[in-house]
Every structure is written in structure tokens, then in C-alpha cells.
Amino acid sequence: MPEMRIGVKVADDRGTVTIEIGSTESLASSFALNLDQLTKLIRLLGQARSRMVEGKPKEPLDGKTVETVFDPPWYVQVASIDGSLLAFDHPSYGPLAYAIPRADIARIVHTLTEHLALPAEQPDKPS
Structure with a gap:
């Protein structure tokens, strides 16, 4: 599988995000998503990741650095x-x-x- 490059740029008005995906050997494809579309893509990618790790041993989080969110609803x-x-x-x-x-x-x-x-x-x- 060739190396991939992925770029993400949020619009100045923060209303859309442009995502570029392509191999390092060819032109990238780009597409724009609004917040709902981006959220759906994140959910679908999460579901795909979940299937990929299914059956693999769960590693403990003790001592690992994880993304911390301060004061979420x-x-x-x-x-x-x-x-x-x-x-x-x-x-x-x-x-x-x-x-x-x-x-x-x-x-x-x-x-x-x-x-x-x-x-x-x-x-x-x-x-």
C-alpha cells in the first residue's frame, strides 16, 4: 500500500472543512464537509476502527498520555x-x-x- 498524505483545513468562517487525501505518488482528491457531514464521517471512521480492533487485547491506559478535554458537557x-x-x-x-x-x-x-x-x-x- 503506498504512503498516504492527508490534509485538513478549517475554513476561516469555521463553517466547513476541506479534506485532501492522496498517495504521495499521485494528485490528492479534496472535498468539503459541513459540521454534520464531518461528524458523520468521524462516527463512520470510529465504527471502522472498532471493527479493526475487535478481538485484539485491550491495552491498559495507566501511564499513557491521552487527549484531555476540560469541562465538557x-x-x-x-x-x-x-x-x-x-x-x-x-x-x-x-x-x-x-x-x-x-x-x-x-x-x-x-x-x-x-x-x-x-x-x-x-x-x-x-x-
């Missing part, structure tokens, strides 16, 4: 899976939701309770 509710549903609006990927089993909720509550026992600080951004 969020929602939590008891889920029908004997757990909870946590949803938030990620600025890069749109609305995301996680069904979290009861045992994991207990671990999260324990960790957050320990956090609340610490002296309150007012950092500008998460570390």
Missing part, C-alpha cells in the same frame, strides 16, 4: 446493565457514551471519594 444515569451510563460531548469526536459495569463504578466512586478528601485546589487546567 456531561450526563450520568443508572443504566439497564447493572451499572451506569456516562456521556459527554467531546469537542473532537462529538457525543460519546460509556456503559460502565457496577464493579467499575465502585472503583470510580472509591477513587473520586479519595480525591474529594484532598485539599481543594483551583488549577486552570487538568494535568
